[in-house]
Amino acid sequence: MDNKQKHILKIVGVNICRFLVAATFLFSGFVKAVDPLGSFYKMQDYLTSFGMSGWFSSLPVIIGAVLLSAFEFTIGIYMLFGIRRRFTTTATLVFMGVMTPFTLFLAITNPVHDCGCFGDALVLTNWETFFKNVVLLAAAAVLYRYGKLLTRYVSAKTAWLASTYTILFILLLSSYCLYALPILDFRPYKIGTDLKAAVDSMKPDYQDFYLTDLRQGDDVTTDVLTASGYTFLLIGHHIEEADDGNIDLINEIYDYSVEHGYGFYALTASSPEQIELWRDRTGAEYPFCSADDIMLKTLIRSNPGLVLLKGGIILNKWSDNRLPDEYVLTDRLDKLPIGQLKTGNDWYTIGYVLLWLIIPFLLVIGIDRLLIPLINKTKQK
DSSP, X not given: OOHHHHHHHHHHHHHHHHHHHHHHHHHHHHHHHTOHHHHHXXXXXXXXXXXXXXXXXXXXXXXXXXXXHHHHHHHHHHHHHTOSHHHHHHHHHHHHHHHHHHHHHHHHHXXXXXXXXXXXXXXXXXXXXXXXXXXXXXXXXXXXXTGGGSOOSSXXXXXXXXXXXXXXXXXXXXXXXXXXXXXXXXXXXXTTOBHHHHHHTTOGGGTTOOOEETTTOOBXXXXXXXXXXXXXXXXXXXXXXXOOTTHHHHHHHHHHHHXXXXXXXXXXXXXXXXXXXXXXXXXXXXXXXXXXXXXXXXXXXXXXXXXXXXXXXXXXXXXXTSOOOTTTOSSOGGGSGGGSOOOOXXXXXXXXXXXXXXXXXXXXXXXXXXXXXXXXXXXXX
């Protein structure tokens, strides 16, 4: 085999590694960005398992979750388009050099059942994660060694535009999903789920959906899921940590539900003492039910958050920042859009979001390939 053929094979091998790493990092960063609280909960699980839960407050952990997704997504974009090749290949090798032995440790000790590297979109065991990282580490080593063979799709002159937009894009996406709710829901309790059928079938994902009335001590799970009318569920997995900034609006929604004969339950894993403190602080009159902490965090990524059921089917969800107000609740729910099953298409959502990424990149490439050469020719004349 002559040198030319070897060079071609080397280029092919390097680019296979490049697209493998880019696709993995992009997917991992994106699914974390659309569910930053999911990454936050996973990090808390790790800290708890290592006896470090008291070392950090919630704020630095959530910031760490957002920055991790931003780093992975940005590295994926850089790798895909050949931006800042030396930095990108070095950062990838260092990152995988740290994560691979760490995931081996997780696979051996198994402190948390799954790593959370792909959020809830793709759940891997700790051993699967380790073997995945071994492959990525090998690819990262190849890319570090032969990084100069990576084809640039964006030149150094416009790389700053592409890199700046990438970082802004992923940070804004994470911020929006924190403020509202994840734009893609990979969890069992997504809108449209028939909870009654799921719970009755004893599917593993729904075995922890169990509600106990705290005043009477009765199991009200069946009552909630078989109610033919509408039922609001106010979710506060730990009510002592819940944001009470919109409590007046929550109380108005409760009054609205009483006026129209709808069910309303607050679900929490907090102690009775914490619930009483919440009542004293907010004037809450709605009934509380005890429920599993992890189930509540899975049900909705907001504390508090609001879920609307009818006949056991999840019709809608709202974060604490997007609760329906008096301008929305103008009539009975059966006459209002929010009282109908909220429809959506995940592929449409993905396409819409990616357009916000792809179109600016096409503009950058257009500037890079057309405008800059034209400017250079003009200067030469």
